[in-house]
Structures are given as structure tokens and as C-alpha cells.
Amino acid sequence: MILSSGHHLTDGSPLGFPPLPFIRGGSATTTVTRQKQHQRQQKKQRRQRKGGLPGPLKAVAGNLRQGIDKVGDNMQNDLKKINRGIQTVQGNIGREVGKVGKFLVNIPRALPFLPPRKRQLKCTKLDDVYKTFSACINGNNEVDTAQLLKACRAHLIFMKSAGSSLRLVAKDLESNLQKAEKPFKKSPKDGKTLASLLESEREAGIHQGNVLKEQSAAMGLLWIRRSLAFQLDLYTSLLSEDGQHPRDAAYDAYTKHLSPYHGWALRKVFPASLSQMPHREAFIAKFGGVNLDELNDDYDREVVKKLKSLLAAWDPLIRNWERDFERLDLEDVRRV
Numbered sequence: 001m002i003l004s005s006g007h008h009l010t011d012g013s014p015l016g017f018p019p020l021p022f023i024r025g026g027s028a029t030t031t032v033t034r035q036k037q038h039q040r041q042q043k044k045q046r047r048q049r050k051g052g053l054p055g056p057l058k059a060v061a062g063n064l065r066q067g068i069d070k071v072g073d074n075m076q077n078d079l080k081k082i083n084r085g086i087q088t089v090q091g092n093i094g095r096e097v098g099k100v101g102k103f104l105v106n107i108p109r110a111l112p113f114l115p116p117r118k119r120q121l122k123c124t125k126l127d128d129v130y131k132t133f134s135a136c137i138n139g140n141n142e143v144d145t146a147q148l149l150k151a152c153r154a155h156l157i158f159m160k161s162a163g164s165s166l167r168l169v170a171k172d173l174e175s176n177l178q179k180a181e182k183p184f185k186k187s188p189k190d191g192k193t194l195a196s197l198l199e200s201e202r203e204a205g206i207h208q209g210n211v212l213k214e215q216s217a218a219m220g221l222l223w224i225r226r227s228l229a230f231q232l233d234l235y236t237s238l239l240s241e242d243g244q245h246p247r248d249a250a251y252d253a254y255t256k257h258l259s260p261y262h263g264w265a266l267r268k269v270f271p272a273s274l275s276q277m278p279h280r281e282a283f284i285a286k287f288g289g290v291n292l293d294e295l296n297d298d299y300d301r302e303v304v305k306k307l308k309s310l311l312a313a314w315d316p317l318i319r320n321w322e323r324d325f326e327r328l329d330l331e332d333v334r335r336v
Contacts, residue, residue: 123289123306125158130310136317143194143320145184152177152224162286165246168273173227179220191217195324202328212332218325222332225321230257232314238283239304239311247277263335 132151138144156177159170183201184191191197201207201218212219230253237249244252251274259267281300285292288303325331 123287123303125154125161125289126287126303126306126310128154129158130306130313133310133313133317136313137320138193141320143317143324145191145194145197146188148194148317149177149181149184152180155228162283163278165273165277165283168270169227169231173224176220176223176227179215180217180224181220182215183217194221194321195328197221198324198328198330202330207330210329210332211334212330218330219332221321222325222330225318225325226257226261228314229318230254232311232318233257235307235311238280239307241280241300243280245277246280246283247275250274250277261333261335266336 129151132147132154136143136147136151152173156170156174159166159173184197187200190200198218198221201213201216206213206216207218212222230250233253233256234246234250237243237246243249251271254270254274258270262270281295282292284300284303285295287307288295288299290299322331
């Protein structure tokens, strides 16, 4: 019989018969269930190898990807809006800066000058002149030669900066200053004071009484003193707004201090140069180191104050100067 033959299938069932549900505790669906589980496991492994996701997760991932893409698009749109806003702001800033620039450019037209407390006068040359002349007379009421020559050199620079109206006067001063400086530099100890310098030349016998040697310190200093006396009267007329016109004041000062010692030629040349004297405000502006259209009452008062200091230093200096020449009989009155 087949049942007793002892032949069985590999799964333990007798040969030729399907598995029985109650043999060895199995059931009819056991094999099928195992096969389905095996198939699902294989599909799952294939999906994992391919990187795929199960259906529900795949849908979630797709929705997530779409959401991210949408967020990215929104961010790009927002960045574009921000850029447009920045450009608009930059344009507005540029226009406002342009307006400020135009305003700053127009300030000088609306305000031709700044108050003196905000802007100082540039009259450093005038400051140098009155300070150096103020130190010329020493404690013994004598004129210090080195300081005097230094002051005259500073004054020459100042005169050259005052325009063409004093050009001829400045040229004359420079020539006579060179005459005075050369002997003093040779023997500064012998000419420490103005009086000692004049005495050393007189004792050396280079003059003939009060007829001075042309190339001498005495001759140079004599004409420098006369030039300063002329300028003292001229600058005095500038102190008041109601004073003489500088041209008229220059004529009067020339007649008093220089004309008596000028020959025919110089009496023609000097008055002609003085006829070109500008009005008072032009002098004040030049002395203050500002343009004429910048001049105002505050600047005017400051320049006048400095001029008064200069004239106050000149007055006693010129008197001492003249006293030394007269005492030593060196006042040369010849015409040149």
C-alpha cells in the first residue's frame, strides 16, 4: 500500500498527498502565509535597494517637496521685493544727498562770510609786523638794531602782499634795507643798538659830516625812517571810515615826509604811483587777508585794531630814530 511504503514528500507529507491540516501541528494556510510574507519582504528589500518609499511615505515626501519648492519660490519673490525696495531707498538717498549738496553750494551766496568766531582773519603778516616793531625799543629806551632790521624785513613782506598801490614804496624800502643790513652783518657787536651802529660808521670816517655815504647803513636807515613816517600818516587815514581817501592821504604824507628830499624825477614818479591808491575798504581787506566781498564790520574792526597797534609801536620808534640821527649830525637833507 502506498501508506505503508514509507515514501514521503520533502515537507513530511506522504507521497502524493497534500499536507494535512492536523499533521505535525501545521495548517493548510501556513505555507501560503509564509510565501506571502517572503514576497513582501523581498519587495521591501527591493524598494530599499532602489531608495524608494512606500506609497504613503512617497506621497508625504512629494507633498513635502512641493511645500519646500513653494517656500523657495516665495523667498525668491521676497528677495526681489527687498532688492527693489533697497534700490528705491538708494535712489531716494541719492536725491536727498544731491539736494544737500546744492544747499551747501548755495551757502556762500546766501552767507558771504562766517562770523569771526567761526573764521579767523588770515592777517598773519600784519601780526608779525606790529609784534616785531613793538620789540624794537629795549629797556634802556634804545633801538635794538637786529630787532629793527628783522621788523623792517617783516614789513617788506607785508607791503608786497598789500597789492600794487605800495609797490614803488616797497621797492624803495627793500633797496635801503639791503644797505642797512650789509654793514650790520659784518660787525653786529659794534652795531648792537641803532646809535652804536651810526657812531661806528661816523668814527670810521666814511661820511663827510652829514653828507652820508650812499652805500652805508646810515643812508639806508635814514630813508627807511622817512618811508615809515610816510606810511604812518597814510595808515592813520584808514582807521576811520570817514577819513580821507587813501589817495589824498598819501599825497599829503608824501609832501610832508618824502617830497622835500626827492629830486625832479622822483617828484614825478612817486605821485603818479600814489594816484593808483584804492579806496579804504580795499586796503582793509588786503591787510586782513580776505577778499573784498568778504569784508564786514567785524573784520574791519579787527584790522583797524591791529593797525592801531602797529602805529602805536611806530610813533615812539620813529622819534627815537630821528633823535639819534640829529644827535650825531647825520640828517642828510640833500635831494636825490
